[in-house]
Amino acid sequence: MTSCILPAILSIEPLKRITPSQFSAFNECKLKAILQSNRTDALLPIHPSAHLGTAIHKIFEKSSGGGITGDDDFKLAWANYVQEEEAKMNLSWMEKHFVPLERSVQNYEVKKQQCLLSVRNMILPQLSHSEVKGESHTRKSEEVWLQTPDGKAGGYADAIISTDFGDVIVDYKTGSIIESGHDSSEPDVHENIQLQLKLYAALYNSMYAKWPVSLRVIGMDGESYEIQFDEDECSSLLGEACQILAEINSIIMNNAESYDMMLKRLASPSPQICRFCSYRPGCLPYWEQREVEQEIDWPYDVKGIVVDKKRLGNGLILITIMPDGQSNVVKVRGLHPNRHPVLNNSYDKVSIYSMIADNVSDNYKEGLFTTIYSMS
Structure with missing residues (x-):
């Protein structure tokens, strides 16, 4: 994309598969999810906290795989991965003013210390014996690929921990995990995170003809939350995901429809969705919907x-x-x-x-x- 000149059309290609991390996004706005899946260049700057989150997730992966064994390793990994993200940002005319991340990310040092504490926990067994039915032996596999037999749905689980009682699927999150404003005494994990873990469970079953014993999400503070799941629900979600993929590709490959009509069928413009969408500059339905609903709170x-x-x-x-x-x-x-x-x-x-x-x-x-x- 030429600097500061808006592309005439968005590049939209059929999808090879749908991943658990994308599932919720497709239910919000198919067009946005397709562009993200196709790794289409963003048309608006990505929040610097997201860049730091990418660096932190890489640190989690490295630590979980045994690549970080102490504080010195952490300091080196932190510097390297943050510099890697800043180098990408410096190449973008939209994002280079956010460099360095230390200046542009709120509570940067707090996030760094939280990450360090999480890494220290990862150096020890990630889940205590009491957390997963008192198992006495564990073995961890990192970045495990799970998919359906036809490959239409699949993705990498951050970790799978094998125990005497079965396998535990683990997902690491650098952002918010708990729903804000919940009234119950038990914390509510974000629905999109629950859906993601349940799809991993269904993919696991699709590959191994058995179900994991537990699903867990772990945040930067080291807190681990178990996701309750029902096998029938998980299977139904996987079927829904595959159906979404088929419907989307049918729309994209329909040569009888114009580009504008394709966008209208894929986009779901609303203030809530569009405000955080980095593709809205190239989204015709977004501008059209603004004209229809002029009184509501658009960006x-x-x-x-x-x-x-x-x-x-x-x-x-x-x-x-x-x-x-x-x-x-x-x-x-x-x-x-x-x-x-x-x-x-x-x-x-x-x-x-x-x-x-x-x-x-x-x-x-x-x-x-x-x-x-x-x-x-």
């Missing part, structure tokens, strides 16, 4: 004709836009020209995403995630 995005562009005394840019189909101009101030290549060129039409509302109606300002594309 602060705008596209239209550039009416005026001024460099202010502080070196920042003020841009005035006439939005498509509207009569009132929109002004966006505080734009850093070194962050937005489009501001250093002359373009008739632009789109701006993730603005921050200013004190005056139809006035906005730059935020950390504000991104500008040329549409000329």
Whole structure:
């Protein structure tokens, strides 16, 4: 993708398989999940916390596999994996201003210490004897591939621990695990995490003709949560996942339909889903739905004709836009020209995403995630 020029169409390819980690995403918005599965380049910056989460997950994998045996190993792995993520970010015109992660990630040092504590726990047996029916012998396998016989559904389980009573499937999470605001005394694990583990259980059964004895998710704080599961429910979820895959590929490969119609059938635009979608700049149904439901709380995005562009005394840019189909101009101030290549060129039409509302109606300002594309 050429820097700051929005691609005319999104590249959408049929999927080879559906993975447990993608299942919930397909139920929210098929288009977004397809683009993520196809590893399509994001059109908006990824949150720096997600980059740090990727580094932490790699550390968990390395530690769980025996590659980290003490604090010195941890410090080296932390530095290497964080630098690896920062190198990727430095190559992106949208994300390089988030480097270093130490500055842009809230509670960076806290997360580092939590990761260290988790790694220390991993150096010892991950699950105590009392946690899994009092087993006396365990053996751990890392990054275990599980799939259906036809390969239409599959994915890597972070770890499988073999015990005298059966196998335990383990998933490591760097983000939130517990639902916020739950009223019960027992913590509620996020539904999407539960679905993911249940699909791993079904895939395990599909490969080995037996069921795991337990499903567990482990967070950065070292806390382990057991996921209760029903075998029939797990099998039903796997069947649903395979059906979703078939339906999606049927839509993608239907040559009788136009590109626009395909997008409409795959996308599920709503403020809740689109606000956190890094592909919305290229999503036509998103812009169309905004026109239909103008009164609801959509992200602060705008596209239209550039009416005026001024460099202010502080070196920042003020841009005035006439939005498509509207009569009132929109002004966006505080734009850093070194962050937005489009501001250093002359373009008739632009789109701006993730603005921050200013004190005056139809006035906005730059935020950390504000991104500008040329549409000329």
